[in-house]
Amino acid sequence: QVQLVESGGGLVQAGGSLRLSCVASGGTFSRYVMGWFRQAPGKEREFVAALSWGGVRTSYADSVKGRFTLSRDNAKNTVYLQMNSLKAEETAVYYCAAKIGVFDSGSIYSGSSFDYWGQGTQVTVSS
DSSP, X not given: OOEEEEEOXXXXXXXXXXXXXXXXXXXXXXXXXXXXXXXXXXXXXXXXXXXXXXXXXXXXXXXTTTTEEEEEETTTTEEEEEEOXXXXXXXXXXXXXXXXXXXXXXXXXXGGGOOEEOOOEEEXXXX
16 A cells, blocks of 8 residues: 655745655555645645656646646655745645556546545645
8 A cells, every 4th residue: 555645835925935745655656657736725626747657757737837846756755846936826735646557648637547645735825
């Protein structure tokens, strides 16, 4: 059973930066497609970014392109989400997710394509 533990959330002013981390255990991390989703109060969960096994293929939501960067360190079983120029409307719980299988650009945006989820970390951006 794969376990994902997120960290790095917190309170930041608009325009600031945070780096989220997600550590995986219990599986072969290097074989998982990794992703981040977020859910704001009263809203549906939305896709943020995803990264292939070797970190070569990435996908970002249009709203975060150019500001967020996803990377992974397979030796540390960790994926990182660097978030810059944060906006107040990006206040949400951010979830790390792992997907067994290939990086399918057609389905990577859907949370249902991911197999394992972390508990989430709260990101609050003050305006």
